[in-house]
Amino acid sequence: MSPSFIGSPRDMRRRYMDAMALVRKFGKPDIFLTMTCNPNWDEIRTELLPGQTPQDRPDLVVRVFHAKLQELKHRLTKYDILGKLQLHLLNMHMVAFHERQMVERVVNRPGADRSMLTAYFEANRLHEEARGILYRDFPEWYTCQSGKGKSMGKDIKTFPLPPIIDTYDDAIGTAREVYEEESIELALADAVLKDSLNEEQMAAYDKIMSAVKTDQGRLFFVDGPGGTGKTYLYRVLLATLRNQGKIAVATATSGIAASILPGGRTAHSRFKIPLTIDDGAVCCFTEQSGTAELLRKSSLII
Numbered sequence: 001m002s003p004s005f006i007g008s009p010r011d012m013r014r015r016y017m018d019a020m021a022l023v024r025k026f027g028k029p030d031i032f033l034t035m036t037c038n039p040n041w042d043e044i045r046t047e048l049l050p051g052q053t054p055q056d057r058p059d060l061v062v063r064v065f066h067a068k069l070q071e072l073k074h075r076l077t078k079y080d081i082l083g084k085l086q087l088h089l090l091n092m093h094m095v096a097f098h099e100r101q102m103v104e105r106v107v108n109r110p111g112a113d114r115s116m117l118t119a120y121f122e123a124n125r126l127h128e129e130a131r132g133i134l135y136r137d138f139p140e141w142y143t144c145q146s147g148k149g150k151s152m153g154k155d156i157k158t159f160p161l162p163p164i165i166d167t168y169d170d171a172i173g174t175a176r177e178v179y180e181e182e183s184i185e186l187a188l189a190d191a192v193l194k195d196s197l198n199e200e201q202m203a204a205y206d207k208i209m210s211a212v213k214t215d216q217g218r219l220f221f222v223d224g225p226g227g228t229g230k231t232y233l234y235r236v237l238l239a240t241l242r243n244q245g246k247i248a249v250a251t252a253t254s255g256i257a258a259s260i261l262p263g264g265r266t267a268h269s270r271f272k273i274p275l276t277i278d279d280g281a282v283c284c285f286t287e288q289s290g291t292a293e294l295l296r297k298s299s300l301i302i
């Protein structure tokens with residue numbers, strides 16, 4: 001269905017992409033606003049014919065909702081309901097504090113004497129390139145200066161992201177993906193768990209390991225109710241192969257599931273699976289890519 005059909009998967013995808021592009025440009029929104037329709041709105045009720053209920057008139061409900069949505073957007077954008085740019089006289093800016101906090105402590109708090117506007121003037125005084133920036137665009141410019149140690153945005157290091165491997169040098173001739181996989185810390189404790197595998201885990205372990213050893217290229221489906229030790233088995237397999245200097249790629253369908261596997265990644269990230277699976281969708285990596293090299297070199301993919 002074409003993207004001009006409102007509500008179709010392509011329309012929704014286009015809206016999602018637009019929203020993400022806006023977030024990239026302007027940063028995360030402060031307010032997330034949703035609007036729902038009340039079928040008992042007077043504007044709907046008064047237009048119903050005798051004996052009709054709102055459920056009988058989706059055409060009417062949709063029109064009233066659309067009109068109200070347009071009105072809401074109009075008020076938000078034209079009447080500055082969500083506030084204007086904050087301007088203030090010297091030392092007359094707003095400071096947020098909790099009602100139980102002592103005023104003196106609030107006033108003496110580091111940074112309490114500054115606001116975005118004072119930072120804007122200071123940046124204009126100190127940096128020539130800041131003089132061409134509008135106040136409206138200032139937060140973005142200021143965040144970009146974080147490398148100089150002054151950021152109004154958060155430091156990327158405060159997010160629990162996997163460490164960036166700085167030691168990688170593409171001159172070594174190995175793709176970054178392979179290098180990163182080879183750099184996963186060896187979980188020696190996991191390899192020892194092999195002796196504690198139960199009978200069924202051991203049977204699966206032996207079959208999988210023998211297929212790896214003989215390079216048979218087999219496909220296994222490990223199934224079992226929750227908590228029966230599938231992840232336990234994967235940890236032993238990953239540790240054993242990695243200890244042997246082999247590449248074992250660990251993937252899962254969700255980020256949380258991936259995070260409990262040592263060196264785990266989501267399947268979408270590892271195999272570059274597109275977010276929307278249309279007819280003919282393919283993973284987005286080429287034969288020469290690092291991802292392809294990693295998959296060729298791997299002994300086991302979970």
Ligand SMILES: Nc1ncnc2c1ncn2[C@@H]1O[C@H](COP(=O)(O)OP(=O)(O)OP(=O)(O)O)[C@@H](O)[C@H]1O
Nearest residue numbers: 196197198201224225226227228229230231232233
């Ligand atoms: N052979 C074993 N010896 C000792 N403990 C085990 C063994 N197998 C699994 N466990 C323990 O049982 C618990 C559940 O195991 P695990 O997380 O591997 O299950 P799972 O099948 O992956 O669960 P889910 O499907 O919910 O992800 C874990 O605490 C794990 O350490």
